[in-house]
Amino acid sequence: MIDASGSPSRREFLLAAGGAAAGVALASVVVVRPARATPATMQEAIDKVVGTARVSPGRVKLELPPLVENGNTVPLVVRVESPMTETDHVRAIHVFAEKNPQPNVVSVFLGPRAGRAGVSTRMRLADTQTVIAIAELSDGSFWSDRADVVVTLAACLEEP
Amino acid sequence: MASALIRVPERARRGEVVEIRALIGHPMETGYRRTQQGERIPRDIIRLFTCTYNGTEVFRAELHPAIAANPFIAFWTVATESGTIALHWTGDNGFTATESAAIVVE
Numbered sequence: 001m002i003d004a005s006g007s008p009s010r011r012e013f014l015l016a017a018g019g020a021a022a023g024v025a026l027a028s029v030v031v032v033r034p035a036r037a038t039p040a041t042m043q044e045a046i047d048k049v050v051g052t053a054r055v056s057p058g059r060v061k062l063e064l065p066p067l068v069e070n071g072n073t074v075p076l077v078v079r080v081e082s083p084m085t086e087t088d089h090v091r092a093i094h095v096f097a098e099k100n101p102q103p104n105v106v107s108v109f110l111g112p113r114a115g116r117a118g119v120s121t122r123m124r125l126a127d128t129q130t131v132i133a134i135a136e137l138s139d140g141s142f143w144s145d146r147a148d149v150v151v152t153l154a155a156c157l158e159e160p
Numbered sequence: 161m162a163s164a165l166i167r168v169p170e171r172a173r174r175g176e177v178v179e180i181r182a183l184i185g186h187p188m189e190t191g192y193r194r195t196q197q198g199e200r201i202p203r204d205i206i207r208l209f210t211c212t213y214n215g216t217e218v219f220r221a222e223l224h225p226a227i228a229a230n231p232f233i234a235f236w237t238v239a240t241e242s243g244t245i246a247l248h249w250t251g252d253n254g255f256t257a258t259e260s261a262a263i264v265v266e
Contacts, residue, residue, distance in 0.1 A: 072228060072229070073228040073229070074228070097226055100226050101190070101192045101225070102224055102225060102226060104224040104226065105224055105226040105227065106221055106222065106223055106224060106226070106227055107221070107222040108219065108220065108221040108222075108235070109219070109220040109221070109222075110218070110219055110220075110235070111218070113213070113216075113218045113237060113238050113240070114218065114219060114235065114236050114237055114238070115177035115178075115236050115237060115238035116177050116236035117236075118235065118236060119221070119233065119234065119235050120232070120233070120234040120235075121221075121227060121228075121231065121232055121233050121234070122227070122228040122231070122232050123226050123227055123228055124190070124225075124226050124227070124228050155228075
């Protein structure tokens with residue numbers, strides 16, 4: 001198919017061009033990383049806090065509205081069942097989001113002087129996603145709860 | 161000086177668990193937004209919130225960009241003695257704010 005002058009035929013040229021384009025597309029898929037946390041990075045953030053300990057479901061109650069119209073300010077309440085005594089209390093509560101640009105949301109540290117283990121705040125949600133709350137107890141155990149939230153208007157995207 | 165709004169009960173019985181609410185005016189700029197010219201707006205958030213009861217720390221929160229603008233935090237503490245409950249916020253660009261309230265425990 002190659003003529004005497006050595007220039008490629010139309011078919012060869014198209015094949016080569018198509019291959020190159022596919023290569024570029026593939027490379028860009030590999031190179032471009034999403035600027036948001038994925039479940040994997042959230043797991044990494046959780047591992048950083050929890051270490052090798054086991055996180056059991058229960059004892060924690062994470063309250064978030066199931067349907068959110070505006071992700072810029074979403075009320076969040078975490079409560080943990082604990083007598084909050086010197087020997088048995090909640091040391092810390094951590095909140096993680098799987099699809100925000102960063103997985104960490106808030107970490108609160110308390111002790112027996114809190115009296116009641118809980119915190120309320122308002123968070124941003126960049127997308128429809130799962131939010132996880134993990135409580136660290138004074139005996140070293142970890143407990144968690146999760147909430148699925150549907151977001152209509154995402155935070156972080158609007159122009160200032 | 162940022163405007164902070166706090167709610168601490170004026171009186172409480174000894175041993176009573178009281179709720180403390182704190183709201184402060186702050187943009188909590190995430191560092192992920194861009195201007196219309198495409199320039200990234202630098203991060204400007206409150207990183208740390210602490211509550212001290214007569215000088216002893218009873219509550220601490222580490223905030224991340226996922227906390228909404230004008231951070232609101234509510235938590236509980238045991239009214240142990242009369243005195244001062246002070247709330248401190250510290251953040252990027254040298255931001256600090258302190259607000260305190262007196263509590264009478266009987």
